[in-house]
Amino acid sequence: MRIFLAPMEGVIDYEMRNLFTQLGGFDRCVTEFIRVNDQLLPERVFLRYSPELERGGVTDSGVPVYLQLLGGSPKFMGLNAARVQVLEPPGIDINFGCPSNTVTRNNGGSRLLLDPQLVGDIVASVRESVDPSIPVTAKIRLGFSNADSLECIVDKIVEAGVSELSIHARTREDRYKPPAYWATVKAITEKFSIPIIINGEIWSIDNAYSALEQSGCRDIMLGRSALTTPQLAACIKARHSGSEFQEMDWPELLDVIVCYLYDAEKKHPDFVCNRSKQWLAFLLNAYPPALTLFHKVKRIKNTKEMFNALRSGI
Ligand SMILES: Cc1cc2nc3c(=O)[nH]c(=O)nc-3n(C[C@H](O)[C@H](O)[C@H](O)COP(=O)(O)O)c2cc1C
Structure with missing residues (x-):
C-alpha cells in the first residue's frame, strides 16, 4: 500500500x-x-x-x-x-x-x-x-x-x-x-x-x-x-x-509544530498566527488539549505573542 x-x-x-x-x-x-x-x-x-x-x-x-x-x-x-x-x-x-x-x-x-x-x-x-x-x-x-x-x-x-x-x-x-x-x-x-x-x-x-x-x-x-x-x-x-507504532503525545507534537512554525516564519514572516490557528482548528478534533489552546490563541495577531502562547502549551 x-x-x-x-x-x-x-x-x-x-x-x-x-x-x-x-x-x-x-x-x-x-x-x-x-x-x-x-x-x-x-x-x-x-x-x-x-x-x-x-x-x-x-x-x-x-x-x-x-x-x-x-x-x-x-x-x-x-x-x-x-x-x-x-x-x-x-x-x-x-x-x-x-x-x-x-x-x-x-x-x-x-x-x-x-x-x-x-x-x-x-x-x-x-x-x-x-x-x-x-x-x-x-x-x-x-x-x-x-x-x-x-x-x-x-x-x-x-x-x-x-x-x-x-x-x-x-x-x-x-x-x-x-x-x-x-x-x-x-x-x-x-x-x-x-x-x-x-x-x-x-x-x-x-x-x-x-x-x-x-x-x-x-x-x-x-x-x-x-x-x-x-x-x-x-x-x-x-x-x-503488522508492526507497532508509538504516536507522539500532545506535548511532543506541539514541540514539532512550534519548530516547524519557527522555520516557516523565516520565509513567511507574517504567517505564524494564521497558520497556527488554522492547524489547531484541525488538531482539536484529535487532541483535546488543542481545543483549549485554540481558544487561548484565537484572537492573537502578533507573532511573538503567538509563539509565547504556543510554547506555554495549554
Ligand atoms: C484547503 C484545501 C485545499 C485544497 N487544494 C487542493 C489543490 O490545490 N489541488 C487538489 O487537487 N485538491 C485540493 N484539495 C482537495 C484535497 O486534495 C482532497 O481531495 C480533499 O480534501 C478530500 O480529501 P480529505 O477528505 O482527505 O481531505 C484541497 C482541499 C482543501 C480542504
Missing part, C-alpha cells in the same frame, strides 16, 4: 510537505495547484510552488513531489508542462477536482468533468508534451453533479496515457460534505488496470481499510486528516506491516 499526501492550496506548502514526510508514512506529495491560463508561466512560478525542484524534486526526507497543473486549455497545459519538464519534476499531476466557484467559472478544475473529451484532450496534450519518463497523473472527483459520466471520464483519461489516477470520491456538488462514496470507485478499479488512488474522508486506520476494501484500490491519499492526526499515515503503514 502507498499513501499520498493530498494537495491542499494554502495549506500543504513546501514546509508542510517537509514536515509531514519527516513524520513518516507518505510515499508521494503533490504541490498546491498552479493555475494555467492562456499563457506560458515563467520557471520561477513553478519553483515557487515546488522549491523541491531545486533539489531533485524531493522533500528533505526524499519523498517525490509531483507538480500539479490546473487549466482548461489543452494547448497551454501542454506548453506549460513542457516548460516544467526542463526542471525535471518527478511527475506532473493534473487537477480536475477543484470545486471553487472562481476556478469552475473560468473553465477549470471540476467543471471540466462535464466534458470528458476535453479532459482527455488536456491529459493527452500534457502527456505528449513531456518525456515518457516523466509520469503524468490526474486527480478527479466522481463527477460534477453526479457520477453518471465517471466511467467515460476515466476512459478518456486512461486512453490519453496517465500512469495513475486519484479519485476524490465525491462530486463537485458534494464539495466536502461527508460521506465520501468509496464504493462508487469499485467499478473503475474493476475495469481499469492503472493504479487508482482512493481519496476523501479517510480520518482513521479503520477508514483507510474500509476505503481500500470498498473501492478496490490499493493506495490511499490523505488530505485534512493529515492535519488532524499528523502521524496517521505512519500508523496506517505500521498496521499494514
Whole structure:
C-alpha cells in the first residue's frame, strides 16, 4: 500500500510537505495547484510552488513531489508542462477536482468533468508534451453533479496515457460534505488496470481499510486528516506491516509544530498566527488539549505573542 499526501492550496506548502514526510508514512506529495491560463508561466512560478525542484524534486526526507497543473486549455497545459519538464519534476499531476466557484467559472478544475473529451484532450496534450519518463497523473472527483459520466471520464483519461489516477470520491456538488462514496470507485478499479488512488474522508486506520476494501484500490491519499492526526499515515503503514507504532503525545507534537512554525516564519514572516490557528482548528478534533489552546490563541495577531502562547502549551 502507498499513501499520498493530498494537495491542499494554502495549506500543504513546501514546509508542510517537509514536515509531514519527516513524520513518516507518505510515499508521494503533490504541490498546491498552479493555475494555467492562456499563457506560458515563467520557471520561477513553478519553483515557487515546488522549491523541491531545486533539489531533485524531493522533500528533505526524499519523498517525490509531483507538480500539479490546473487549466482548461489543452494547448497551454501542454506548453506549460513542457516548460516544467526542463526542471525535471518527478511527475506532473493534473487537477480536475477543484470545486471553487472562481476556478469552475473560468473553465477549470471540476467543471471540466462535464466534458470528458476535453479532459482527455488536456491529459493527452500534457502527456505528449513531456518525456515518457516523466509520469503524468490526474486527480478527479466522481463527477460534477453526479457520477453518471465517471466511467467515460476515466476512459478518456486512461486512453490519453496517465500512469495513475486519484479519485476524490465525491462530486463537485458534494464539495466536502461527508460521506465520501468509496464504493462508487469499485467499478473503475474493476475495469481499469492503472493504479487508482482512493481519496476523501479517510480520518482513521479503520477508514483507510474500509476505503481500500470498498473501492478496490490499493493506495490511499490523505488530505485534512493529515492535519488532524499528523502521524496517521505512519500508523496506517505500521498496521499494514503488522508492526507497532508509538504516536507522539500532545506535548511532543506541539514541540514539532512550534519548530516547524519557527522555520516557516523565516520565509513567511507574517504567517505564524494564521497558520497556527488554522492547524489547531484541525488538531482539536484529535487532541483535546488543542481545543483549549485554540481558544487561548484565537484572537492573537502578533507573532511573538503567538509563539509565547504556543510554547506555554495549554
Ligand atoms: C484547503 C484545501 C485545499 C485544497 N487544494 C487542493 C489543490 O490545490 N489541488 C487538489 O487537487 N485538491 C485540493 N484539495 C482537495 C484535497 O486534495 C482532497 O481531495 C480533499 O480534501 C478530500 O480529501 P480529505 O477528505 O482527505 O481531505 C484541497 C482541499 C482543501 C480542504
